[in-house]
Amino acid sequence: MKIKYLDLKMINHASKHELMEAFESVLDSGWYILGNKLEHFENQYAAYSQTNYCIGVANGLDALILSLKALDIKTGDEVIVPSNTYIASWLAVSYVGARPIPVEPNWATCNIDPLLIESKITGRTKAIMPVNLYGQAAQLNLITEIAKKHDLFVVEDNAQAQGAVCKGKITGSWGHVNASSFYPGKNLGALGDAGAITTNDENLNNKVRIIRNYGSQRKYFNEIKGVNSRLDELQAALLSVKLNVLDTQNSQRIALAEIYNQHLQNVGDLTLPTLADSCTSVYHIYQVRTSRRDKLQNFLTDHGIGTIIHYPVPPHLQEAYTELAYKSGDFPIAEKIAEQTLSLPLYPGMLAEDVYTVIETIKKFFNG
Numbered sequence: 592m593k594i595k596y597l598d599l600k601m602i603n604h605a606s607k608h609e610l611m612e613a614f615e616s617v618l619d620s621g622w623y624i625l626g627n628k629l630e631h632f633e634n635q636y637a638a639y640s641q642t643n644y645c646i647g648v649a650n651g652l653d654a655l656i657l658s659l660k661a662l663d664i665k666t667g668d669e670v671i672v673p674s675n676t677y678i679a680s681w682l683a684v685s686y687v688g689a690r691p692i693p694v695e696p697n698w699a700t701c702n703i704d705p706l707l708i709e710s711k712i713t714g715r716t717k718a719i720m721p722v723n724l725y726g727q728a729a730q731l732n733l734i735t736e737i738a739k740k741h742d743l744f745v746v747e748d749n750a751q752a753q754g755a756v757c758k759g760k761i762t763g764s765w766g767h768v769n770a771s772s773f774y775p776g777k778n779l780g781a782l783g784d785a786g787a788i789t790t791n792d793e794n795l796n797n798k799v800r801i802i803r804n805y806g807s808q809r810k811y812f813n814e815i816k817g818v819n820s821r822l823d824e825l826q827a828a829l830l831s832v833k834l835n836v837l838d839t840q841n842s843q844r845i846a847l848a849e850i851y852n853q854h855l856q857n858v859g860d861l862t863l864p865t866l867a868d869s870c871t872s873v874y875h876i877y878q879v880r881t882s883r884r885d886k887l888q889n890f891l892t893d894h895g896i897g898t899i900i901h902y903p904v905p906p907h908l909q910e911a912y913t914e915l916a917y918k919s920g921d922f923p924i925a926e927k928i929a930e931q932t933l934s935l936p937l938y939p940g941m942l943a944e945d946v947y948t949v950i951e952t953i954k955k956f957f958n959g
């Protein structure tokens with residue numbers, strides 16, 4: 592590809608010197624699990640998220656699962672999730688034995704539609720799990736109000752939007768517990784798997800800490816049946832370096848997205864990203880939609896431009912969820928997004944010149 596969808600090597604090479612130093616410092620410390628690198632990153636990410644606590648865990652899916660476990664959500668419970676999220680949000684709910692209850696997104700923003708949530712609340716509903724999709728904050732102000740009114744927990748899936756805000760308040764700070772992923776391709780990406788939970792609740796902080804480390808506070812004394820889901824010292828040290836440049840990199844993403852926004856307006860039948868009132872995006876993904884998606888993707892591939900489809904099949908139509916017996920047509924907005932969505936190249940450090948080449952190539956496609 593002449594223009595890659597994402598260039599992780601380039602992103603990480605921008606901090607190569609600091610990353611190598613962090614690596615050496617962990618190597619030389621002789622201490623690799625649950626040490627002061629993790630403690631430092633947890634403090635740093637709690638401060639960034641404007642929450643009292645951060646608990647590092649092994650990955651984003653575990654961050655969601657441990658959040659639900661800490662809230663004691665289990666078999667027989669229901670959790671409201673977007674119908675168009677990455678499947679991890681649903682899997683976490685299923686993993687603790689609860690049932691994901693899909694709610695359609697708003698077509699313009701692609702985030703869960705707050706107006707459709709209340710009709711899905713039943714006596715079994717325990718929590719709402721908004722997802723800040725593509726890097727845009729969901730309407731967390733409205734969602735937390737609904738949760739409060741119905742006495743429900745909020746678990747933010749903030750895997751994609753570290754740094755976005757709703758009503759001036761940062762994502763990852765709205766829920767009772769909030770889950771983050773630091774998968775390499777995420778805005779705050781490790782050099783391997785990593786994740787974290789943020790919360791303001793001291794009790795939930797303690798619970799998650801115990802669960803992630805075998806259900807134990809004191810080595811070899813186990814209070815509950817926990818798991819091994821720790822964020823290791825090496826990834827924590829690397830993440831501390833990456834967190835220092837996150838805001839700069841998010842600004843670069845936003846600047847590139849604005850070029851796309853400006854020049855792709857009224858091109859073919861493209862639908863461009865739309866922000867909800869008082870919500871910002873850190874453009875984890877720059878998504879466009881078109882009825883000629885597959886043809887456009889092929890055209891871009893032929894011109895050496897990498898793209899990705901996030902996501903081709905919504906969770907309710909995945910084979911993994913045949914047990915829920917949903918069929919095509921049950922969640923038409925999620926299905927239409929899956930049919931039309933295409934993610935264009937965008938990453939911090941990408942040349943504006945390359946963004947213009949993508950734009951020109953897309954115009955060529957639509958204008959023949």
Ligand SMILES: *Cc1c(COP(=O)(O)O)cnc(C)c1O
Nearest residue numbers: 650651652677679680750772774
């Ligand atoms: C990436 C992602 C996850 C899972 O994170 P991992 O670190 O890959 O386990 C969860 N939810 C959403 C929306 C994601 O994009």
